[in-house]
Amino acid sequence: MSLNSTLDNFCGSQFWDSNLTWYTEDPTFTPCFEKTVLVWAPCLFLWLASVFEAYYILNSKEGVIPWNVLNITKLSLTSLLIVLTFVDLGVTVHKTSEEQPVYDVDYYSPIVKILTFALSATILHYNRKHGMRASGVLFFFWLLATLAALPQLRSEILLHNGKEEDENIRYNFISYMIYFPLVVLMFVLNCFADLPASPTKFDNLRMCPENAAGFPSRLTFSWFDPLAITGFRKSLVESDLWALNPQDSSSEIVPKFEKFWQRTLRKRETSNNPKATFTRTTATVDLKPETERKPASILPALCLAFGGQFVFGSILKLANDILLFLSPQLLNLLIGFVKTKQPIWKGYFYAVLLLGCATVQTMLLAHYFTRMYLVGMRIRTALTSAIYRKSLRMSNSARKESTVGEIVNLMSVDAQRFVELTAYLNMIWSAPLQITLALYFLWGVLGPSVLAGLAVMIILIPFNALIANRVKTLQIRQMKYKDERVKLMNEVLNGIKVLKMYAWEPSFEEQVLKIRNKEMKVLKQTAYLNSATSFIWACAPFLVTFLTFFTYVVSDPTHLLTPEKMFVSISLFFTMHLPLGLLPLVVVSVIEVDDY
Incomplete structure (x- = not known):
């Protein structure tokens, strides 16, 4: 069956010409585009996004929201929309019984809307049951439904003004005039x-207003305005600050992480690495030292405890990367509009799209970094708690190997590196994706000439690998010197009375400075290598x-650099600038964190 005949059966032949362009010879029907794409796109979004909503509902620990005017009104309006759509479906069945022209889309669209509105009511019910005061999924669904309903609203008004005597047009107009205000009100x-x-243990705290803000306020961070205004008028003090959100407090984070960490430890205990071996020839049992057993990795526990939030942030980063390459294409269309x-x-449309694309990118990137820093903060809280708990359970032999200074370093300095790295960890896959897409679009503009720029980047990769490997070696050496210095300083502070009594301060000072000078030498070499990396990758976009x-x-000779090619290419080259500069830095940071 051809595509043309399929469209005829689905929407009616009066909507399509031989070039698959829809038109309306019969004004009693709405265009197929308005009945399918504009109706089904918001519904498809809700069904796909409901997976994320289910995740947040299942992980919510809030109490039940009492019935009130707002949630009762939402549920009532959703029920009215379901009833109205059922009536539309019944009218379609009635038309079929009277042998009036009815097409498949007239059956499918009401059924899709009924199922989607029912899903919306279900999400609304469970949001109330699990204490979720604002739903981003429902907000965007009703926003898309409102925008998608505008073209059909225009069509219904035009058809109603054109043929008021037609009963079908009169019913469609009345039905849609009821449907559209309900959608806008929702x-x-x-x-x-x-x-x-319902009351919780956090009610006595000065809670952050983020939880009480509507989704538009969360989207634009306007809930933060009161604190910003207070900080503008006077210096902030502790009493001006809000309490942590319950999900960010250690009382919520530590038990969640501890559950998965204990599971990891149990798997390690039941693994195939026995604690002892039996020799039949000598009939002896050899106990395997704890140091020879494979240590448990903390990464699986961190992924299970905080991986969901991290994955959602990665999706925001992916959406931002995709929109990043929409701007050059819109710029190409806008330049083409000026030339022809x-x-x-169309010019206004392209300009508005450029503005909207930049605005959405800014919001996505802001929420991405906010979410990633929250994940990093939660990881730091969990690691600090685990290190502190481990320090209280250390054996006497282990205490001889680790000093108080080293443990404090682990909790204060090393754990903080996870916060700094988490926000940029996605650049490991995002940077190659951005570079690949930029080269793909550049190939469409400049052709095989892009290979010259690609060759520059390929040549720079081995240099970056050598520098990263050298930085890793220096980082290990620096950690060794730092541990020696901290251990010596701890011994000096513990025996300060003896040092003063025998006047040993100069000799011990010399020992500390000797180790410190070695550490400074390593830090200087690392700084030189990092500067070389930054210089190389700062020059890379220009060279490319x-x-x-x-x-x-x-x-x-026929190749000319027209404004269209130059501006679009420069925009794509600028897009590559950030990933080219950040990728080597992120790789070095991952190596440093891995060493810790």
């Missing part, structure tokens, strides 16, 4: 947060751009 109601849940004579509305344009112009 969108408005989802802009507000529900009432707080096109309807003026220059060689690509030079090769493009020289390779063929």
Whole structure:
């Protein structure tokens, strides 16, 4: 069956011409585009995004939100929409019984909307049951449903004004005039947060207003405005600050991490590495020292405890990366509009799309970094608690190997590195993705000349690998010197009375400075290597751009650098600048954290 015949059966032949362009010879029907794409796109979004909503519902520890005017109104309006859609489906069945022209889309669209509205009511019910006061999924669903309903609203008004005597048009108009205000009202109601849940142990604290803010306020961070205004008027003191959100407190984070960490330890105990071996020839049992057994990795416990939040942040980063390459394409269309004579509305449309794309990118990136720093803070809290708990359980032999200073270093300095790394960890996959997409679009603009710029990046990769390997070696050496210095300083402080009595301060000072000088020498070498890496990758975008344009112009006399090609290419080269600079730094940071 051809595509044309399939569309005829689904939407009606009067909507499509031989070039698959829809039109309306029969004004009693709405265009197929409005009945399928514009109706089903918000529904598809809700069904896909409900997976994330289910995750947050299952992980919510809030109490039940009492019934109030807001959630009752939402549930009632959703029920009215379901009833109205059932009536539309019944009218379609009635038309079929009277042998009036009815197409598949007239059956499928009401069924899809009924199922989707039922899913919306289910999410609303469980949000109330689990204390979720604002739902981003429902907010975006009703926003998309409102925007998707606008074209059909225009069509219904035009059809109603064109043929008022037609009963089908009159029913469609009345039905849609009821449907559209209900959808808009549902969108408005989802802009507000529900009432707080039943009393909890955190009610006596000065809670952060983020939980009480509606989703638009969370989206734009406007809930933070009061604290920013207070900080502008006077210096902030401790009483001005809010308490931590319950999910960010150690009382919630530590038990969650400890559950998965204990599971990891149990798997290690039951692994195939026996604590003792039996020799039949001598009939002896050899106990295997604890140091020879494979140590348990903390990574699985961290992934299980905080991986969900990290994955959601990674999805935000992926969406931002995709939109990052939409701007050059819109810029290409806008330059093409200026060069040619096109309807003026296209220019406004491209300009608005450019603004909207930049705005959405900014919001996605802001929420990505906020979420990643929260994940890093939770990892630091869990690690600090685990290190402190381990220090209280250390045996006497272990205490001889680790000093108090080393343990404090682990809790204060080393754990902080996870906070600094978490926000940029996604660059390990995001940077190659951005570079690959940029080269792909550049190939479409400049052709094989892009290979000259690609060759520069490939040549720089071995240099970056050598420098990263050298930095890793220096990092291990620095850790060794730092541990020696901290251990010696701890001995000096413990025996300070003896040092004063025998006047040994100069000799011990010389020992400390000797180790410190070695450490400073390693730090200086590391700084030189990091500077070399930064210099190389700062020059890389310029070299790539220059060689690509030079090769493009020289390779063929007919190649001209038109404004369209230059601006789009420079935009794509600028897109590559950040991943090219961050990727080596992230790799070095991962190596440093791995050493710790």
